[in-house]
Amino acid sequence: MSVRTRTWLLRGLIVVVIAGVAFVAWNLRGPRAIDPAEPDFTGSADTTPGSLATSVDPVKRGLYLAQQGDCVACHTAPGGKPFAGGLALDTGFGIVYASNITPDKDTGIGGWTDQEYLHAVRDGVGRHGAPLYPAMPYNDYALVSDQDLLAIKAYLATVPAVNNKVPAPHMPFPFDIRQMMWGWNLLFFRNHTYVADSGQSAEWNRGAYLVQGLGHCTACHTPKNFIGGDKGGQPLQGFQLQGWYAPELSNNPYQGLGQWSVEELVGYLKTGGNVHSVASGPMAEAVYNSTQHFNDADLKAMAVYLKSLPGSDHKRPDALQADDQAMVLGKQIYAANCAACHISTGQGVDGMVTSFKGAAGIQAPDASSLIRTVLLGSRGAATQANPTAAAMPNFSWKLSDAQTAAVLTYIRNSWGNAAAPVTIDQVANARTNLKAREVLGDR
Numbered sequence: 001m002s003v004r005t006r007t008w009l010l011r012g013l014i015v016v017v018i019a020g021v022a023f024v025a026w027n028l029r030g031p032r033a034i035d036p037a038e039p040d041f042t043g044s045a046d047t048t049p050g051s052l053a054t055s056v057d058p059v060k061r062g063l064y065l066a067q068q069g070d071c072v073a074c075h076t077a078p079g080g081k082p083f084a085g086g087l088a089l090d091t092g093f094g095i096v097y098a099s100n101i102t103p104d105k106d107t108g109i110g111g112w113t114d115q116e117y118l119h120a121v122r123d124g125v126g127r128h129g130a131p132l133y134p135a136m137p138y139n140d141y142a143l144v145s146d147q148d149l150l151a152i153k154a155y156l157a158t159v160p161a162v163n164n165k166v167p168a169p170h171m172p173f174p175f176d177i178r179q180m181m182w183g184w185n186l187l188f189f190r191n192h193t194y195v196a197d198s199g200q201s202a203e204w205n206r207g208a209y210l211v212q213g214l215g216h217c218t219a220c221h222t223p224k225n226f227i228g229g230d231k232g233g234q235p236l237q238g239f240q241l242q243g244w245y246a247p248e249l250s251n252n253p254y255q256g257l258g259q260w261s262v263e264e265l266v267g268y269l270k271t272g273g274n275v276h277s278v279a280s281g282p283m284a285e286a287v288y289n290s291t292q293h294f295n296d297a298d299l300k301a302m303a304v305y306l307k308s309l310p311g312s313d314h315k316r317p318d319a320l321q322a323d324d325q326a327m328v329l330g331k332q333i334y335a336a337n338c339a340a341c342h343i344s345t346g347q348g349v350d351g352m353v354t355s356f357k358g359a360a361g362i363q364a365p366d367a368s369s370l371i372r373t374v375l376l377g378s379r380g381a382a383t384q385a386n387p388t389a390a391a392m393p394n395f396s397w398k399l400s401d402a403q404t405a406a407v408l409t410y411i412r413n414s415w416g417n418a419a420a421p422v423t424i425d426q427v428a429n430a431r432t433n434l435k436a437r438e439v440l441g442d443r
């Protein structure tokens with residue numbers, strides 16, 4: 001037997017043992033019972049008459065909560081019917097298809113009891129007892145009260161039923177064995193509702209409940225370890241997902257939201273942009289489907305909570321000198337191609353064109369989003385409060401890898417910014433990956 005085979009067998013054995021222990025532990029404890037109590041932090045502070053958030057009608061409240069949870073984003077395939085499932089999620093380990101959660105009896109969740117539904121959404125266990133893949137963010141939804149989750153179920157029962165059987169997951173061995181997720185759960189999943197911090201205000205707790213729970217901001221913004229669990233002790237400190245970088249969401253003044261006021265953060269989540277930044281890619285979708293629908297009280301609560309996080313200890317490096325070769329080239333390219341929109345002072349246009357000056361996203365440790373935006377261009381989210389979102393043109397046809405690297409290095413090290421240069425290799429790799437995934441054509 002080769003060393004390689006033996007290592008694999010050993011790894012397999014360890015995984016099976018962990019999964020076995022977890023399975024036994026789970027079943028000894030039994031599923032979480034439905035909790036009838038309504039904790040304080042579930043109610044939105046919004047007192048506007050007719051507010052969906054505080055409606056006594058569970059269907060109306062459920063619509064608001066489903067928007068907060070952004071269920072539609074994953075559970076709708078491109079061009080498909082809402083909630084009918086089928087969207088392929090690339091987990092980094094393999095593909096999982098989001099389920100049909102319309103009230104269809106055969107292929108949806110029409111015949112499900114409250115307990116079966118809660119067991120899936122907050123415990124991560126499917127109807128027939130097998131664990132779900134954590135591509136469904138049950139580890140976040142576990143924090144949500146049963147009343148809120150059941151209101152979502154009441155709302156989902158009113159959407160049109162669609163008969164649509166979604167494909168089985170494509171996972172390589174051993175991840176194709178669902179039971180392996182018992183092991184994942186044992187290591188990374190803490191199954192309990194949000195526990196309020198009595199030392200903090202009601203508003204802060206409401207914000208933490210939304211950010212960590214239904215809003216599942218952590219799913220994209222918290223760093224993950226090599227098997228996809230949240231890295232301990234680094235909540236919301238930035239993570240790279242599928243060619244995008246979701247920046248740190250703490251009060252760190254360099255790579256977090258330290259320069260943003262609470263009002264500016266609320267504005268970004270409501271309209272998709274503010275003086276600092278304009279949301280693109282996955283965040284534009286999150287704003288469009290989800291955060292634009294939050295009422296102001298809930299948005300403010302989230303902002304208050306995020307602004308209280310001390311964040312990472314990433315320190316500002318020294319900026320590159322203006323006579324650095326990449327900086328000289330970058331400055332020329334910027335003046336010729338970018339300054340018309342982003343302005344020669346790097347300040348952009350409030351709510352329309354991303355500002356580069358002092359921006360955390362621009363100085364992020366990982367430049368994936370920036371490279372991607374320059375190669376592909378993008379379009380910010382058109383929202384109710386900001387119906388005319390502007391677009392960023394693509395430059396893949398115009399700028400070489402060296403030119404792209406130089407202009408990004410320049411914007412990361414000008415107007416008081418300081419961050420590691422973007423290398424030609426990074427741009428070349430991004431281009432190859434985007435071509436492989438057929439996002440970028442050959443030109």
Ligand code: HEC
Pocket residue numbers: 066069070071072073074075089096097098099100101108109117120121126127131132133134135136137141152169
């Ligand atoms: C980030 C993507 C994502 C979001 C957001 C999401 N889901 Fe899911 N959900 C999935 C995936 C993927 C599966 C299938 C997992 C699997 O096959 O193991 C799933 C499975 C489920 C299931 C189990 C269905 C079945 O047939 O087993 C239910 C119920 C469900 N989701 C409800 C919800 C609700 C309610 C929300 C909003 C509060 C929501 N989901 C938000 C990705 C998501």
Ligand code: HEC
Pocket residue numbers: 211215216217218219220221244245246247249256265268269277278279280281282283284286291302359360361369
């Ligand atoms: C599906 C993944 C995803 C989810 C869920 C998500 N984000 Fe983001 N977020 C991103 C990405 C990617 C970016 C970077 C977008 C860009 O470069 O324009 C971002 C950017 C941001 C920014 C701007 C940061 C900056 O420095 O420019 C804020 C603020 C933000 N997100 C807040 C939130 C909050 C609050 C939530 C939860 C309600 C959330 N996000 C949920 C992916 C996500």
Ligand code: HEC
Pocket residue numbers: 277278279280333334337338339340341342352353354361369370373374377378379380390391392393395407408
């Ligand atoms: C026609 C106007 C226009 C021009 C020219 C333009 N941009 Fe943009 N840019 C935008 C807009 C609008 C946004 C915000 C909306 C979006 O991201 O889609 C943006 C966003 C960006 C972002 C932010 C992406 C993120 O992750 O937050 C970067 C980086 C960027 N531009 C770089 C450049 C560079 C480099 C050039 C020149 C090579 C350039 N832009 C030229 C309009 C423009």
